[in-house]
Amino acid sequence: MVQTLDLEPIIAKSQDASAGASKFCPGCGHGMVLKTLANTIDDLNLQQKTVFGCDIGCSLLAWNFMNVDSVQTHHGRTTPVIYGVTRALPGTIGIAYMGDGGGLAIGAQHLVNAAVRGENMLIVLVNNTNYGMTGGQMAPTTLPGQKTETTPYGRDCSVTGKPAKGAEMVASIADPEKAYVARSTVSNLRMLRKTFTKALKNVEQGGFSFVEVLSICPLNWRTNAVDTWDRLKTMEEFFTVKEFVSREGLE
Amino acid sequence: MTRTKIVLAGEGGQGVQSIAKILVEAGYEAGKEILYIPNFGVEQRGGVSIAFCQISDEKIGEPRYSKGDIVVMLSDRAIERCETYVDENSTVIYDSSVCTIVPDCKAKQIIPVEANRIANEELSARVFNIIVLGVILSATNVLKLEDIKNAMELALGKKFDAKPELRDLNYKALERGMNLIQKASV
Amino acid sequence: MVKKLITQDTRMFLTGNEVIAYAANAAEAEFMYGYPITPQNEIMHTWCKLLPKTEAGFLQTEDEISAGFSTLGGILVGKRAFTATAGPGNVIMQDAMSMAEMMRIPFVCAVMQRGGPSTATVIYAQQETTLTCFGGNGEGFRIVYSTAGHQDLFDYTIKAFNTAWKYKFPTFLLADGYQGKMREPVTLYDPASRGISMVPTEAIMRAPGLIDVDRKSNHIRNTYNLEEELMEELDKYKEEFERIAPEIEEYEEYKADDAEVLIIAHGIVARSAMTAVDDLRAKGVKAGLFRPITIRPLPVKPMREAVKRAKQVLFTESADGQLARMVLEKIYGLSTPYSTLYKMGVGVTGDDIVKKVEAMVKEPASV
Numbered sequence: 001m002v003q004t005l006d007l008e009p010i011i012a013k014s015q016d017a018s019a020g021a022s023k024f025c026p027g028c029g030h031g032m033v034l035k036t037l038a039n040t041i042d043d044l045n046l047q048q049k050t051v052f053g054c055d056i057g058c059s060l061l062a063w064n065f066m067n068v069d070s071v072q073t074h075h076g077r078t079t080p081v082i083y084g085v086t087r088a089l090p091g092t093i094g095i096a097y098m099g100d101g102g103g104l105a106i107g108a109q110h111l112v113n114a115a116v117r118g119e120n121m122l123i124v125l126v127n128n129t130n131y132g133m134t135g136g137q138m139a140p141t142t143l144p145g146q147k148t149e150t151t152p153y154g155r156d157c158s159v160t161g162k163p164a165k166g167a168e169m170v171a172s173i174a175d176p177e178k179a180y181v182a183r184s185t186v187s188n189l190r191m192l193r194k195t196f197t198k199a200l201k202n203v204e205q206g207g208f209s210f211v212e213v214l215s216i217c218p219l220n221w222r223t224n225a226v227d228t229w230d231r232l233k234t235m236e237e238f239f240t241v242k243e244f245v246s247r248e249g250l251e
Numbered sequence: 252m253t254r255t256k257i258v259l260a261g262e263g264g265q266g267v268q269s270i271a272k273i274l275v276e277a278g279y280e281a282g283k284e285i286l287y288i289p290n291f292g293v294e295q296r297g298g299v300s301i302a303f304c305q306i307s308d309e310k311i312g313e314p315r316y317s318k319g320d321i322v323v324m325l326s327d328r329a330i331e332r333c334e335t336y337v338d339e340n341s342t343v344i345y346d347s348s349v350c351t352i353v354p355d356c357k358a359k360q361i362i363p364v365e366a367n368r369i370a371n372e373e374l375s376a377r378v379f380n381i382i383v384l385g386v387i388l389s390a391t392n393v394l395k396l397e398d399i400k401n402a403m404e405l406a407l408g409k410k411f412d413a414k415p416e417l418r419d420l421n422y423k424a425l426e427r428g429m430n431l432i433q434k435a436s437v
Numbered sequence: 438m439v440k441k442l443i444t445q446d447t448r449m450f451l452t453g454n455e456v457i458a459y460a461a462n463a464a465e466a467e468f469m470y471g472y473p474i475t476p477q478n479e480i481m482h483t484w485c486k487l488l489p490k491t492e493a494g495f496l497q498t499e500d501e502i503s504a505g506f507s508t509l510g511g512i513l514v515g516k517r518a519f520t521a522t523a524g525p526g527n528v529i530m531q532d533a534m535s536m537a538e539m540m541r542i543p544f545v546c547a548v549m550q551r552g553g554p555s556t557a558t559v560i561y562a563q564q565e566t567t568l569t570c571f572g573g574n575g576e577g578f579r580i581v582y583s584t585a586g587h588q589d590l591f592d593y594t595i596k597a598f599n600t601a602w603k604y605k606f607p608t609f610l611l612a613d614g615y616q617g618k619m620r621e622p623v624t625l626y627d628p629a630s631r632g633i634s635m636v637p638t639e640a641i642m643r644a645p646g647l648i649d650v651d652r653k654s655n656h657i658r659n660t661y662n663l664e665e666e667l668m669e670e671l672d673k674y675k676e677e678f679e680r681i682a683p684e685i686e687e688y689e690e691y692k693a694d695d696a697e698v699l700i701i702a703h704g705i706v707a708r709s710a711m712t713a714v715d716d717l718r719a720k721g722v723k724a725g726l727f728r729p730i731t732i733r734p735l736p737v738k739p740m741r742e743a744v745k746r747a748k749q750v751l752f753t754e755s756a757d758g759q760l761a762r763m764v765l766e767k768i769y770g771l772s773t774p775y776s777t778l779y780k781m782g783v784g785v786t787g788d789d790i791v792k793k794v795e796a797m798v799k800e801p802a803s804v
Contacts, residue, residue, distance in 0.1 A: 023298075024299070025294075025296045056556060058295075060293065060556070074525055074555065074556065075474075076500060099474075105499040105500060133294075134473040134476075135295075137473040137481070137482075140499075149478065152482070152486050160497075219296060238462040276452075279622060284622070285450075285622065287620045287621075288615060288618060288619035288620070291476070292558070292560065293559055311708075312709055312712030312715075312787060313705075313708055313709035313712050313784070314615050314705060314708070315615065315620050315786060316787070316788070317786045317787075317789065369632060
């Protein structure tokens with residue numbers, strides 16, 4: 001006889017339980033990333049000071065996910081909206097949440113400038129190697145040979161160049177004394193939580209943090225559960241999961 | 252009026268768009284004027300799936316219309332969303348084995364059919380939407396069974412060739428659906 | 438040389454976005470630059486799927502700013518290039534469209550309108566009429582075709598390339614998400630079979646011939662030093678734009694000769710208006726439709742004549758009077774009173790228009 005525990009699921013204070021069922025596709029990675037982020041905000045007791053911005057694309061569905069003040073912006077413009085906030089009201093924990101396009105395509109200009117200027121914020125870039133909400137087009141991070149709506153015969157690197165490595169780029173231009181730059185993955189949520197912890201501690205100390213999270217999109221990848229996790233493992237071989245820029249005092 | 256306006260609505264995954272496409276394709280192959288437009292929003296999945304179809308002898312004007320001649324509702328959310336397309340000239344068809352509420356609108360007729368139960372108990376859950384297609388075919392009277400079968404071949408022919416039993420199953424589902432509405436007396 | 442896929446009349450059952458891609462190929466378009474935004478993505482998807490057969494080119498850029506400017510680049514070296522966008526993408530691309538307007542570059546773009554402003558809906562509206570006609574930081578010396586269905590999408594995509602390359606004003610196909618996503622029958626054809634030949638392209642940069650041997654190097658810019666220099670140039674553009682207008686203007690009238698209530702609508706709303714006109718006539722109401730096909734330049738003379746003949750006018754569109762404002766400016770002086778049926782971001786159905794006209798007949802407008 002299996003004994004079941006009569007427990008309610010624990011939802012972080014910083015996650016909005018009244019938002020109802022989320023609109024992400026079945027199997028989407030966003031839910032895991034957002035929950036982990038909400039838990040970390042709770043761990044560090046930052047709910048009251050946090051402003052959360054999301055981009056266009058699948059990230060826009062996170063507009064009412066967090067129980068913190070949130071703003072859905074235009075495509076690629078989440079970064080400038082959030083550093084606009086943190087410049088005007090220092091002490092705000094600004095989080096800009098976006099996908100491949102918002103960070104590395106249309107938002108690349110803002111990502112580069114925020115990193116170079118050391119804007120006091122955390123940028124979370126969720127990388128699922130495609131543009132999901134618009135129907136699965138190529139993203140800067142689409143893998144070689146990967147089929148998308150705008151690479152229907154597979155991404156040809158001799159034509160489109162190789163996949164963009166966002167964390168490496170940011171690591172090479174950010175100030176090593178004030179930045180925290182890492183890549184993590186939804187295949188290890190405990191590690192992701194530690195990564196977010198260090199990233200947010202860095203923001204509390206006035207620094208610039210960037211965390212790229214490798215995530216999954218079974219809908220546009222057209223993969224079943226097994227193949228989806230397999231694809232994620234392939235991504236982890238291509239996009240190194242590690243801390244690129246860190247320092248003492250962020251644990 | 253030579254124009255028939257059909258609204259089909261259900262949960263994503265029930266196969267609403269698939270049968271809407273077969274329906275208009277059948278009209279196209281039969282030489283009719285047709286227009287089909289699905290509803291669409293930001294989310295890729297989830298939400299109510301609605302298809303607005305028109306089959307006419309004359310060129311069709313508007314792509315979206317205020318009221319449907321036939322409004323098919325396959326879930327509670329579909330009923331709530333689509334009552335606005337019903338008026339006193341509409342025939343409403345809803346699946347009473349899926350829906351827990353009954354459409355509450357002033358229509359010409361409101362016909363319950365148990366397509367889902369019949370699919371699960373007699374045929375296969377996967378042909379639920381084809382049964383609904385059979386119901387619509389009887390209700391509209393503007394297409395022939397041959398037209399629908401031709402359109403189905405275009406849409407599903409490859410699958411049928413790989414597994415011929417599927418063709419029989421789908422045809423059975425069509426006929427079962429067609430008989431449902433005669434029973435309910437249009 | 439690109440390969441044309443349609444060599445004879447072919448009747449197909451497609452979505453509007455697919456039709457545009459096929460039409461661009463029929464027009465021998467050589468390159469498409471683009472960035473994803475709903476509801477025009479399938480133009481790119483279809484273009485990409487056909488690349489092995491058409492041998493045309495494609496680039497997905499990093500955003501709409503680059504899509505617009507890279508399209509200009511392709512055109513400047515003599516390629517028949519085009520792009521497509523919608524909503525916020527249209528807003529962003531105005532930067533490149535302004536450059537095209539100033540430098541008289543034959544920029545061709547399909548605009549699949551969606552709700553606005555900002556992200557609004559990904560679905561449908563007619564709220565980019567003002568933006569597409571006048572969106573840059575200039576006077577709107579642009580040509581805009583408003584389509585009302587798939588045959589228009591095919592015909593006017595081809596025409597847009599010819600209009601742009603002949604007259605050198607940025608030329609737009611103004612459509613919407615409904616047209617892009619709906620399916621209806623269309624006849625695709627080879628323009629040559631209709632006596633249409635494509636206006637040849639010319640390279641401004643990398644033109645044939647050796648520099649300092651056959652030709653001088655070509656320097657182009659969009660900057661002026663003095664106010665008077667600018668005005669002189671723009672006056673020339675204006676004179677030319679007004680002179681060619683009669684060659685470009687297009688419109689459609691439906692039962693407008695003896696119409697007592699004249700409906701003025703464009704794009705897909707004009708189709709609903711036709712449905713309404715038929716219903717109203719059957720009920721004994723003398724309704725008619727004037728549909729401008731070119732929103733820029735508007736067909737002013739026939740429009741004024743149709744308005745003069747009528748007893749009342751009804752402006753109806755899926756926006757807050759964006760077309761109406763442009764028309765009212767041009768029919769200044771006429772005394773026909775008008776009413777409005779504006780539905781921002783929502784489709785106008787035949788029933789909507791019938792009810793409104795019946796109300797207008799009961800209680801005519803006075804202004």
